Amino acid sequence: MGSAGGSWKLADHPKLPKGKVIALIVLDGWGEAKPDQYNCIHVAETPTMDSLKNGVPDKWRLVRAHGTAVGLPTEDDMGNSEVGHNALGAGRIFAQGAKLVDSALESGKIYKGEGFKYIKEVFETGTLHLIGLLSDGGVHSRLDQVQLLLKGAVEHGAKRIRLHVLTDGRDVLDGSSVKFAETLEEDLAKLREKGVDAQIASGGGRMYVTMDRYENDWSVVKRGWDAQVLGEAPYKFKNAVEAIKTLRAEPKANDQYLPPFVIVDDSGKPVGPIVDGDAVVTFNFRADRMVMAAKAFEYADFDKFDRVRVPKIRYAGMLQYDGELKLPTRYLVDPPEIDRTSGEYLTYNGVRTFACSETVKFGHVTFFWNGNRSGCFNPEMEEYVEIPSDSGISFNVQPKMKALEIAEKARDAILSKKFEQVRVNLPNGDMVGHTGDIEATIVACKAADEAVKMILDTVEQVGGIYVVTADHGNAEDMVKRNKTGQPLLDKSGNIQILTSHTLEPVPIAIGGPGLAPGVRFRKDLPRGGLANVAATMINLHGFEAPADYEPSLIEVVDN
Ligand SMILES: O=C(O)[C@@H](CO)OP(=O)(O)O
Ligand SMILES: [Mn+2]
Ligand SMILES: [Mn+2]
Incomplete structure (x- = not known):
């Protein structure tokens, strides 16, 4: 395995500086859907995520997170963590398992x-x-x-x-x-x-x-x-x-x-x-x-x-x-050969990375992110922290999970000034969404939003950049629906709870005091998906992405 053309050196981005700390937050199972009572993200108090959505229009958008956009056979295939994090980290779409x-x-x-x-x-x-x-x-x-x-x-x-x-x-x-x-x-x-x-x-x-x-x-x-x-x-x-x-x-x-x-x-x-x-x-x-x-x-x-x-x-x-x-x-x-991931490139180009989640999602931001590969590329450049998950429970009984602890670790990593990329996965929307417990999922979404707030506040404090996104939908739709979007009822007239992921797109938001003036989402990638995020991150770290990566979602316009 080696880099394309044999070199790991990335070209300097013509306009964007290096050395900024970037907090990259992946909300697991957080899609965008029509607001109704079965959309737990809509029902929950999520002021931080709401403010990103309703903030600067060219710094929030949706990206595709299911089907062919993440290497799955058809557009009827819902997204999932494996293919989502693979695409996010690798910057290209690989035919998946x-x-x-x-x-x-x-x-x-x-x-x-x-x-x-x-x-x-x-x-x-x-x-x-x-x-x-x-x-x-x-x-x-x-x-x-x-x-x-x-x-x-x-x-x-x-x-x-x-x-x-x-x-x-x-x-x-x-x-x-x-x-x-x-x-x-x-x-x-x-x-x-x-x-x-x-x-x-x-x-x-x-x-x-x-x-x-x-x-x-x-x-x-x-x-x-x-x-x-x-x-x-x-x-x-x-x-x-x-x-x-x-x-x-x-x-x-x-x-x-x-x-x-x-x-x-x-x-x-x-x-x-x-x-x-x-x-x-x-x-x-x-x-x-x-x-x-x-x-x-x-x-x-x-x-x-x-x-x-x-x-x-x-x-x-x-x-x-x-x-x-x-x-x-x-x-x-043969498994997909996911090579030359963004994580590997960044270690060769001096970007130090911190990654953290709790056990049940730890491998998502490390193993899946790095193309189904255990461990660090370069332990001197990377630190991966796992917060032990509660075991033996179904997460509707602890819907806040370890969101706060993950946010605290991210905060400390940002304040330590030892890293340029601080990457976390917040599991709540997904893990609690899978239990089918609507009340608990609402609590879960609120907890994830509070964790995002803590991290964004820290980014603000140090003059950094944030990128907030998700890997696929889950908590935004908790009911099985018919073709017109109406909840389906079972034989006894009860709604059919949807415990699974969804086909919905997910949000991505960029911002923070360290974001160079003139950075905004391009308008010419309406079908952009998770695989476009890696090049976006590489740009924000001050480099041009490898030529075969899916294009970056951002452009820099002169103000
Ligand atoms: O729990 C899991 O294994 C899957 C659902 O089957 O969820 P995720 O892709 O979010 O990890
Ligand atoms: Mn997931
Ligand atoms: Mn899941």
Whole structure:
């Protein structure tokens, strides 16, 4: 990997000075939508964000944060943190996991790659286990890809297949897990008719089983290991649809947090623990919530929990989840090669960076920002600070999360004069928005706005610059709507709560006493998106952006 043309040196910007401190704030899950009672950002008191919007017209605008603007297959794909932060940090639009897997399945290339050949070796004698998120959300995985992979695996000789499914309810409506499990069961029944021994073997809700991220709570991954590998879980059922329906009937149950279960045969024996000689594929394409499980499957030295039994398996990820750690070693589809990110350029050009969030979003402003790469580029130029998140709770009970602490860290970093870029992610709108709790999400939005205020006040104090934006929508729309925008009601006449991200654009605002006179948003990029932000930042740091970056959103006019 190297810079384009071999040089990391960026040309000086003809008009903009270097050395200003820039606070870059990413509000997670903060889109712009029609103001109504289900728009929590509108309902919440958000005087700081309101003043940016209603302030100087050429210093606030919207940018696209979903679909093709962030490398997703279609304009119906909502934005998400991975693709959003990748685009923000890398300044270019890369075809993302969802799209790369689609192409590899369509062309059949997936079956010709090293990863598939590796797992195929066991098809004669062992079981193929597929583990991942069961929905059509398109953020971490997609059911149609799993269906194609199943078909392809059978065509290539798989004779015994076990699925370990994680129910969603976060990228799709709560309750939709039943329908996804039914669809999968129908497919598996057809395979069984053809003589393939295929079954769902275990399951559990994505936020409670397997899909933790950034090492926030290893017990989540352990619950998955116990069910999938050891065949042990507190609940045992004869089939997955019955399991999901029964567990959902418990008071306050929801798809995201279903407890782990295993499927057992008539004699009560689990139908699909993972044993020596088996192959395992984690079929999520998105990295963050698979890295921990990948470590458990791949690392010989592992002390995060007692694995009890470590089967000798052939393991592959749908993608390689961490390019720096080369984790996992084997994978079915090559990940996007996100190189020459703005963070890397800036370290070569003397810009010192501070990045901070709380655990649940820490990797977003570091790992995703830097193109799915762990760690700093140059520890002498960068400091990354993680504030521990509360674990074991759903964030509607603590909607303020660590917003204030993140803002205080940003404030101290700005006042320290040790950094030119101070970058934070404020998680509230997103993490609380995903709970579907409207009251709590309103509190969350207010807390995020207060954090923005603290950071902007500090920028004011030191004569710096601010850039405030978001990675995708969430809190601005909490209800499922019909085509005309009216809330959809369920059979009992209740509104259907939208826990997922949205297709909405997100705001970006620039300002601060350090912003050179004459800087304003250009008018000729009406379709600008998140990928245009990196060049904008590089300009504000006093440099020209690399030629192949998406164009900067700003221009400098003579006053
Ligand atoms: O929680 C997550 O994994 C996703 C939603 O599936 O949200 P975000 O992209 O904001 O991290
Ligand atoms: Mn996000
Ligand atoms: Mn989210």
